[in-house]
Amino acid sequence: MYYKKTASKPILILDSVIDVKWVQTVAGGHGRGDATNQLDQPHGLFIDDDQTMIIADRENHRIIQWRMGDINGQVVAGSHGPGNQLHQLNEPTDVLIDKETDTLIICDRKNRRVIRWSRRSGTTHGEILLNNIHGYGLAMDDQGYLYISDTEHHEVRRYKTGDKSGTVVAGGHGEGNGLNQLNVPIYLFVDRQQAVYVSDNNNHRVMKWNKGAKEGIVVAGGHDQGNALTSLSHPLGMFVDALDTVYVADCGNHRIVCWPKGSKQGTVIVGGNGEGEGANQLKNPMGLSFDRYGNLYVADCKNNRVQRLCIE
Template sequence: MKWNKGATEGIVVAEVHEKENALNQLAFPNGLFVDTLGTLYVTEFRNDRVMRWSKGETQGPAIVGGNGEESGASQFNGLFSLSFDHQRNLYVVDYGNHRVQRFSITIIPGIPASARWAQDGDTVVGGSGQGNDTNKLNAPFGLFVDDDQMIVIADYLNNRIVQWKMGDANGQVVAGGNGNGNRLHQLNSPTDVLIDKETDSFIICDAHNRRVVRWHRRNGTKQGEIFINNIDCWGLTMNDQRYLYVSDGEKHEVRRYQIGDKHGTIVAGGLGNDNNNHRVMKWNKDTKEGIVVAGGQGQGNALTQLDGPMGLFVDTLGTIYVADHGNHRAVHWPKGEKQGTLIAGGNGVGSGANQLYGLIGLSFDYHSNLYVVDCWNHRVQRFSLQ
């Protein structure tokens, strides 16, 4: 129950059931934590899992646990309480296993529907023209922004991954950069990258080498290791339970991998080509068909349409943010809406502060500032939350 200040009655924010384990139910909840966005985190003694309920939602995902009552790294035996440190690592008291477990949790902001961003972007990476110097990019593709506003970019035509600290004039090559090739110290047209906090490593879509590779972040790392082979990787993401999701552009499917799994499980697509439909699809867990959640009204520039959408971000409220590549704009679609809202770009092709040219990816930092990969302007733009 949530009790507002001065209220005489409380509000139910999460349902309690004695023995149920559906995502809209709790069984003997005990530990609680509420963050600054109003998101509720709950430990369940009976279900041995930690649930996250976004403000206003009627169900929450299990972010850790729920894998049986055992002593494995992702299992518990009677959860009792939880807390977070300043780096947003999650700590849980595993009562029956007589231990405290720590988890690195990816915090995705829940951005209010009324949020607005500055229409002029600030160049935070690149912007010095096309090239391979450390202050330049050459057709950047995917990006990742960590909790400390460190920006990591897949520098596609430079065959490298570059890391930029906020405010620095030059980036640091952290993977590849040794020419185009297939040796373990090389990359060949990387398209996406993320940071796995648990292993402190970069996971990279090494597209033209048809592999996913991992490079450790520690100083002195000279080469990567093959994580997944023989896959036409385009994009990737990792959830809070450290399942890796990889899109295969040739097989038109998305696969989910447990760490160490080389084959994965198809979780979306795999039934033929769905290219150039100018839409965003949502696939619920264990379903055979997806649901159109953005676009799907043909190619165009109306707010009901998309033109070659590429990058995607979904916040905890279910709002979808799309890099609308062919329209050179970023749009957002609140959950259940039939049309999007322009949030950046859309002012024609160009290199002005309010213009984009072939945006590929987008992301947000913990303060809800928007970052856009402006591919053919060879830069990353930040649009500040107003």
């Protein structure tokens, strides 16, 4: 069973034994560009209940919404060139939907801010939630707390509505590879117990920090950078299912792997066949998520596309 990464109550769907039935391109795939049928280095993505994809289209400085089956996406934030005005974004790296307010929460990385942007038709600009934070990844738990990874301070902070300082919930002890440290934390996943999973990029591992913990637990990788099944290379996007299986975009190895709870090594789901554009290949996968039906979505960054995988 899977928990859907959402601000509302997590959705439960069926377990899956890893067997890829098919792969399809569901967004982009028409080369690198800024047309509405193209992407330019997609990063984080969020899948809504109706399988609509919300994509942080980083180098186009926009958030684009893509309904399942459509050839073209719809720009829903940014797309006015890189800039720091409220109608602009500068290399956004992650996005999620806050169901309670029907807004997008955007990590506007190069502007060092987090933006809230209404999903109402006709919205032309966002509002600043947080400033002066070198954020990269976002998550929200079912109580409405917002979590942000800070790559400059090597920590993850949790914020309640209106809070400008936040509370450190992972890392915060400087750059390093100790169990109480992180080294460039990127993407996040938060489970129903408010445990925080972090892709600890430069430590080539995924860490789990239970609520209130003083140090984390290595749940994937942690055996130095490499392409063996025991190793990861600059892990990025993640998802954790109800059995605590961790799914990871193993960016430097151009593959998606899953690590069952307690496992000493991962299993390759897709990729691992060298970087490329084939259906069984990826090129620097970034964001990763599931829909409520158990389909896996991958932001295939350097191929400028989003791939959907049906797995059993």
